[in-house]
Amino acid sequence: MSNNQEHAHEGHPAISRRNLLILGGVAIVAGALPVTFLALEPDNSHFANDLMSLLAEPDAAARLGTEWRKVATIAREPAVIASSIGKRLNPHGWHNQGTPEELREALKAAIVRDYANNDMVSISGWQIARTSAELCALAASLSGDSTGDEAAPAAHAEHG
Amino acid sequence: MFIDGRQVPDGTIIDTDIAIIGAGAAGITIARELTGKDIRVTLIESGGLQFEPESQSLYEGESVGVPYALDSSRLRYFGGSTNHWGGWCRPMQPIDFEQRDWVPHSGWPITYDDLAPYYERANDIAQVGPVRYNDTDWWSDDGKNKILPLPGGEVTTRWFEYSPPTRFGQFYRKAIEKAPNVQTYLHSNVLEIVPTANAAMVDHLRIGTLSGVRFEVRPKLVILATGGIENARVLLMSNSVAKAGLGNDNDVVGRYFMEHPHVDKPVEILLTNPEIVAPYYKTYTKLNGAQIRAVFMFTDEYLRAQRRLGTVMTFYESKDVRADDTYDERGISENRSLEPDILQMIRSTNATPAEDGALGKRYGTGCATEQAPNPISRIMLSHSKDALGLQRTKMDWRLTTDDRTNLRKNLEALSRAFGQWGGGAVKILFKDKDRWDEAEGWGNHHMGTTRMSADPRKGVVDANCKVHGMDNLYVAGSSVFTTSATVNPTLTLLALAHRLADHVAEKFTRGA
Numbered sequence: 001m002s003n004n005q006e007h008a009h010e011g012h013p014a015i016s017r018r019n020l021l022i023l024g025g026v027a028i029v030a031g032a033l034p035v036t037f038l039a040l041e042p043d044n045s046h047f048a049n050d051l052m053s054l055l056a057e058p059d060a061a062a063r064l065g066t067e068w069r070k071v072a073t074i075a076r077e078p079a080v081i082a083s084s085i086g087k088r089l090n091p092h093g094w095h096n097q098g099t100p101e102e103l104r105e106a107l108k109a110a111i112v113r114d115y116a117n118n119d120m121v122s123i124s125g126w127q128i129a130r131t132s133a134e135l136c137a138l139a140a141s142l143s144g145d146s147t148g149d150e151a152a153p154a155a156h157a158e159h160g
Numbered sequence: 161m162f163i164d165g166r167q168v169p170d171g172t173i174i175d176t177d178i179a180i181i182g183a184g185a186a187g188i189t190i191a192r193e194l195t196g197k198d199i200r201v202t203l204i205e206s207g208g209l210q211f212e213p214e215s216q217s218l219y220e221g222e223s224v225g226v227p228y229a230l231d232s233s234r235l236r237y238f239g240g241s242t243n244h245w246g247g248w249c250r251p252m253q254p255i256d257f258e259q260r261d262w263v264p265h266s267g268w269p270i271t272y273d274d275l276a277p278y279y280e281r282a283n284d285i286a287q288v289g290p291v292r293y294n295d296t297d298w299w300s301d302d303g304k305n306k307i308l309p310l311p312g313g314e315v316t317t318r319w320f321e322y323s324p325p326t327r328f329g330q331f332y333r334k335a336i337e338k339a340p341n342v343q344t345y346l347h348s349n350v351l352e353i354v355p356t357a358n359a360a361m362v363d364h365l366r367i368g369t370l371s372g373v374r375f376e377v378r379p380k381l382v383i384l385a386t387g388g389i390e391n392a393r394v395l396l397m398s399n400s401v402a403k404a405g406l407g408n409d410n411d412v413v414g415r416y417f418m419e420h421p422h423v424d425k426p427v428e429i430l431l432t433n434p435e436i437v438a439p440y441y442k443t444y445t446k447l448n449g450a451q452i453r454a455v456f457m458f459t460d461e462y463l464r465a466q467r468r469l470g471t472v473m474t475f476y477e478s479k480d481v482r483a484d485d486t487y488d489e490r491g492i493s494e495n496r497s498l499e500p501d502i503l504q505m506i507r508s509t510n511a512t513p514a515e516d517g518a519l520g521k522r523y524g525t526g527c528a529t530e531q532a533p534n535p536i537s538r539i540m541l542s543h544s545k546d547a548l549g550l551q552r553t554k555m556d557w558r559l560t561t562d563d564r565t566n567l568r569k570n571l572e573a574l575s576r577a578f579g580q581w582g583g584g585a586v587k588i589l590f591k592d593k594d595r596w597d598e599a600e601g602w603g604n605h606h607m608g609t610t611r612m613s614a615d616p617r618k619g620v621v622d623a624n625c626k627v628h629g630m631d632n633l634y635v636a637g638s639s640v641f642t643t644s645a646t647v648n649p650t651l652t653l654l655a656l657a658h659r660l661a662d663h664v665a666e667k668f669t670r671g672a
């Protein structure tokens with residue numbers, strides 16, 4: 001597990017599922033109530049929120065993120081993960097002031113690029129674009145998932 | 161005319177022009193092609209017109225490599241293994257004949273173009289539909305069927321066409337029986353192809369029946385067509401003059417045995433929109449004069465760029481996946497529990513929200529994959545003997561880590577294609593390990609044991625299927641394949657059989 005996990009995050013207001021839906025404007029399938037999201041670092045919280053708002057079912061993404069964490073060493077801080085996703089989008093024209101639709105398009109394009117570049121990770125065998133996987137990891141972190149906190153493997157254990 | 165070998169007087173000598181050993185797909189095709197010509201043809205078949213356990217048991221043998229069923233993977237009576245084949249037909253691709261510098265021992269001495277006209281005739285004899293194997297428009301049914309638009313240029317859709325499946329022994333029995341120039345000896349086993357003293361020509365065939373009769377056939381030319389394993393065994397057993405067996409001066413006979421490893425569910429696929437999957441992907445579909453099935457294959461560009469061997473993948477509907485699926489409650493295995501989540505993820509990034517909780521569908525798959533030619537994967541003679549007193553087959557089928565890696569990489573390419581398309585996701589179930597220690601499955605496709613090469617040091621037969629170093633001995637069947645490609649072998653061996661029939665007929669027309 002990377003050093004990033006040593007930093008704890010506290011004190012920021014929780015993001016409700018309802019807020020996420022409002023942000024994203026995406027039709028949602030009825031599901032269980034969402035987990036309570038923990039705090040974000042101020043700088044990237046906006047972007048992380050924007051990313052989360054695109055998800056039809058943040059809990060679903062969080063479960064995938066948790067699953068990925070079982071086999072891979074991934075940053076734990078939402079800000080770090082969000083920034084990693086941002087780095088995948090920015091060189092291809094994404095700017096942080098875009099609309100949700102533009103963000104979705106940028107994300108989609110990044111996912112296509114990941115697959116084209118063979119940048120996939122394996123989540124229980126599912127071959128997922130790294131950008132999607134990081135989105136899941138972000139959801140997991142925001143949901144307070146602690147998988148992988150203990151006995152973190154020294155090496156990068158991912159099977160992607 | 162059919163003659164029961166058990167009724168032939170002991171010691172009889174039969175003179176003929178062409179002896180064909182084995183009345184399976186290849187032997188019957190050649191006999192049929194020679195019918196009506198001014199050539200005396202003798203077709204020699206081990207079995208009778210029906211399955212008989214005594215004849216079948218001659219196929220039993222030892223398997224010492226990847227476990228293999230030598231007996232049930234072929235049938236030993238008139239019609240051969242077509243008495244239970246599945247009828248899947250598809251020609252090889254041009255690239256399959258090429259020398260690929262990343263595939264050791266690849267490169268046929270003939271090209272796809274050499275075989276193309278014979279594929280048409282092969283289609284006819286196997287009663288397959290029109291030759292439209294790669295024709296997207298032809299199978300679109302006026303635009304109703306669309307291929308999945310998988311981007312990336314690595315994976316493509318192609319089609320298999322089906323033979324009914326033609327049971328060659330039943331369907332062509334009357335034609336062979338009535339052929340004025342063809343005499344068929346049933347219950348007659350070739351015990352040895354006996355050459356002249358210098359082993360440069362076949363002198364005669366030693367024939368025996370399980371009832372103990374022994375007689376001889378003295379042909380001008382011989383075509384060995386006993387199937388992809390038995391062809392090698394018969395050559396190896398023919399060792400009274402050439403101690404290593406016929407055509408085996410360079411120790412190639414029996415080597416390079418190839419199968420198509422078959423893996424059930426190497427991947428599962430989730431699609432958000434099952435509506436767009438054309439019926440021909442999911443099952444056998446009758447369309448435009450044929451029975452077809454679409455498969456995923458890998459493009460030449462991909463195979464060249466990534467230095468891969470091919471794989472064919474079939475695809476079938478398995479189950480709807482819903483948002484309200486609660487796998488744990490219904491006791492469905494835990495590994496299914498992420499399926500709704502995966503589909504939700506795809507839908508989120510695609511902005512295709514689910515309606516009424518229906519998230520998508522799960523599809524199962526199957527695959528057959530190409531193994532690289534490998535000299536240590538081989539057919540040998542066992543110490544144990546069959547009821548005719550002949551050494552049984554000993555098979556050492558080898559599959560390598562590279563063969564596994566190749567398949568795994570192809571599955572990753574499939575995952576990339578579905579991922580880039582954005583309408584689905586792929587889960588790789590094929591285990592990431594080194595060995596094929598338990599046979600994952602096979603296709604009953606026996607290839608490579610008398611391989612074709614222009615160079616006698618590297619192959620048993622030449623481009624005309626003639627055994628190197630022998631003037632009048634030819635081999636028919638998938639044992640002559642230099643590489644296995646990924647598609648079922650029978651259409652190609654039928655094409656080669658037509659080509660061989662033309663070749664030998666011409667020899668006799670010109671004066672053998």
Ligand SMILES: Cc1cc2nc3c(=O)[nH]c(=O)nc-3n(C[C@H](O)[C@H](O)[C@H](O)COP(=O)(O)OP(=O)(O)OC[C@H]3O[C@@H](n4cnc5c(N)ncnc54)[C@H](O)[C@@H]3O)c2cc1C
Nearest residue numbers: 182184185186206236240241245246247248350637648650
């Ligand atoms: C279950 C099953 C399903 C299959 N499905 C397909 C499919 O869908 N598509 C496909 O392309 N292929 C399929 N195949 C493979 C196909 O059946 C073979 O490729 C084809 O039959 C081989 O033709 P052949 O003439 O070389 O050999 P065979 O058809 O096996 O014929 C060989 C003949 O030689 C005879 N013989 C053997 N030894 C001697 C001897 N010493 N003396 C005299 N006669 C002898 C045998 O009795 C037999 O009649 C399948 C095979 C099996 C077992």
